Amino acid sequence: MVIFLIRLLIFLGSAALGLWVASLLLDDFHLTTSGFLAAVVVFTVAQAVLSPFIAKMAARYAGAFLGGIGLVSTFVALLIASAVTGGLTIDGGAATWIAAVVIVWLVTALATWLLPLLFLRRRLEERRAGGPRPA
Template identity: 50%
Template sequence: MIRLLINVGITLLANAVGLGVAAYLLDDMTVTASAFLIAVVIFTVVYALAQPMLTQMAISAAPALRGGVALVATLLGLIITTLLTDEMSITGIETWIAATVIVWLASLVGALLLPLVFLRNRRDDRARR
C-alpha cells in the first residue's frame, strides 16, 4: 500500500513538472497558479485511465504503435484537462504538439529521477540509524 502511495505521489510530481515546464516554455499555454494543482490531478487521472486502454488497443491493432501510446495519452490528458479547467488553455496546433512532447518528456524525466531522489534520501536515513 505504501509503495502504491509513493508511486502515485511520484506520478503526480512528475506530471506537475511536465505541465509546469510546458507552461513556462510555451507562450500559448497558460495555467493559473490556482488551477495548477487541479490541472495536475485531472491530467494524471485521465492519463492513468487512457494509457492502459490505448496500449491494449495498440497491441491488438498493430504492435508497432505501442511506442506512440504515451504521446497519445498525454495529448488526450491535455485535451480533457483544458476542457475541464477554465484556467488552463492551449492555443494553436504547434503549441498543442509542443505541449504534448514537452509534458511527455518532462514527466518521463521526472518519473525516472524522482524515485532516485526519494530512494537516496531513504537510504541516507537508514545509514544514519
C-alpha cells in the first residue's frame, strides 16, 4: 500500500511539474491557480487509464506506433484535462498543442524517472547500510 501511495505521489508530482513547465514555456498554455490541482488530477488519471489502453490498441492494430504511445496518451490526457477542468486552457493552434504534448511528455517522463531516485535515495542507503541511519 505504501508503494502504491508513493507511485501515486510521483505520478501526481510529475504531472504537476510537466503542466507547470509547459505553462512557463508556452504563451498560449494557461493554468489557473484555482484549477491547477483539478487539472493535475484529471491529467494524471487520464494518462494512467489511457496509456495501457492505447498501447494495447497500437500493439493490436498498428505496431509501428508503439514508440509514440506516451505522446499519444499525453495528447489525449491534455485534451481531456482542458475540456473537463477550467484550470487548463490551450489557446494556440496546432503548433502550441504539439509543443505542449512534447514538453509535458518529456518533463513527466524525466520526473517519473528522477523523482523516485531523489525521494527514495535515503531509503536505499538505509537498506544498503543494514538499517536506519541516525538523523
